[in-house]
Amino acid sequence: xxxxxxxxxxxxxxxxxxxxxxxxxxxxxxxxxxxxxxxxxxxxxxxxxxxxxxxxxxxxxxxxxxxxxxxxxxxxxxxxxxxxxxxxxxxxxx
Amino acid sequence: xxxxxxxxxxxxxxxxxxxxxxxxxxxxxxxxxxxxxxxxxxxxxxxxxxxxxxxxxxxxxxxxxxxxxxxxxxxxxxxxxxxxxxxxxxxxxxxxxxxxxxxxxxxxxxxxxxxxxxxxxxxxxxxxxxxxxxxxxxxxxxxxxxxxxxxxxxxxxxxxxxxxxxxxxxxxxxxxxxxxxxxxxxxxxxxxxxxxxxxxxxxxxxxxxxx
Numbered sequence: 183x184x185x186x187x188x189x190x191x192x193x194x195x196x197x198x199x200x201x202x203x204x205x206x207x208x209x210x211x212x213x214x215x216x217x218x219x220x221x222x223x224x225x226x227x228x229x230x231x232x233x234x235x236x237x238x239x240x241x242x243x244x245x246x247x248x249x250x251x252x253x254x255x256x257x258x259x260x261x262x263x264x265x266x267x268x269x270x271x272x273x274x275x276x
Numbered sequence: 277x278x279x280x281x282x283x284x285x286x287x288x289x290x291x292x293x294x295x296x297x298x299x300x301x302x303x304x305x306x307x308x309x310x311x312x313x314x315x316x317x318x319x320x321x322x323x324x325x326x327x328x329x330x331x332x333x334x335x336x337x338x339x340x341x342x343x344x345x346x347x348x349x350x351x352x353x354x355x356x357x358x359x360x361x362x363x364x365x366x367x368x369x370x371x372x373x374x375x376x377x378x379x380x381x382x383x384x385x386x387x388x389x390x391x392x393x394x395x396x397x398x399x400x401x402x403x404x405x406x407x408x409x410x411x412x413x414x415x416x417x418x419x420x421x422x423x424x425x426x427x428x429x430x431x432x433x434x435x436x437x438x439x440x441x442x443x444x445x446x447x448x449x450x451x452x453x454x455x456x457x458x459x460x461x462x463x464x465x466x467x468x469x470x471x472x473x474x475x476x477x478x479x480x481x482x483x484x485x486x487x
Contacts, residue, residue, distance in 0.1 A: 201467035232474045239423050240442035246420070248323045254336050258314070258343065267305045268348050 294359040328371040357453035364454035426476035434469035
């Protein structure tokens with residue numbers, strides 16, 4: 183993604199739609215307008231590539247395993263065992 | 277990731293199953309039902325906390341706060357949002373509170389735990405190690421470290437949207453429920469978060485190349 187401010191007068195407006203375009207959530211009319219603009223604007227093409235690259239990097243992170251330690255899991259369970267049971271309105275009525 | 281499956285049928289099954297657990301806990305005080313809720317969602321909450329805060333200890337505090345509050349206030353859960361969204365909402369508040377409490381933390385850049393050469397963060401392990409060469413693994417770890425730092429440099433309310441949508445694979449509706457904002461606001465924040473993170477990411481890469 184280029185760090186320069188968009189020079190083209192449509193860039194700022196179209197940039198707002200770039201995320202939806204990357205996610206495949208942009209309507210056909212808007213897609214056409216954006217694609218026409220992308221064909222003639224290297225800065226916005228670069229931004230699009232940047233957005234796609236970021237989305238791909240984030241997806242890679244989805245696969246990363248992040249786990250709690252067994253010690254913490256045990257601590258959490260012990261802590262919750264010590265908690266007083268909350269007074270339920272439904273149980274109060276009975 | 278089985279727990280990221282968001283097909284409508286799967287979602288309906290999960291909600292029914294969760295509803296039964298919640299009812300058992302609320303109506304009979306069944307602690308085993310609450311334990312099942314913990315088993316089911318603690319990893320998701322921990323992952324979210326870790327990606328939001330960048331520290332194992334903070335992520336553990338977030339999990340602890342989330343489940344203690346859930347234990348106390350599950351009686352108020354109305355089932356309008358999914359149980360996961362409800363828990364993530366508590367977790368999200370805990371993350372923001374945690375950030376405010378870190379008085380010495382720089383306002384913009386939150387340093388994440390050093391991932392070291394392997395790219396493993398806290399208890400995180402790089403994915404699919406068997407398919408990558410050692411050189412690829414180092415390169416991947418470096419890129420992921422830069423991404424983590426870039427994400428840390430943006431405001432927490434934007435980072436939360438990016439973590440939930442892009443990394444946790446939640447839908448726009450689920451993200452909205454988890455953060456207590458509209459789906460439209462999720463779209464706007466997601467776009468801004470992506471723009472901010474990528475700018476930070478690019479500037480880090482350029483900085484590295486120039487160094």
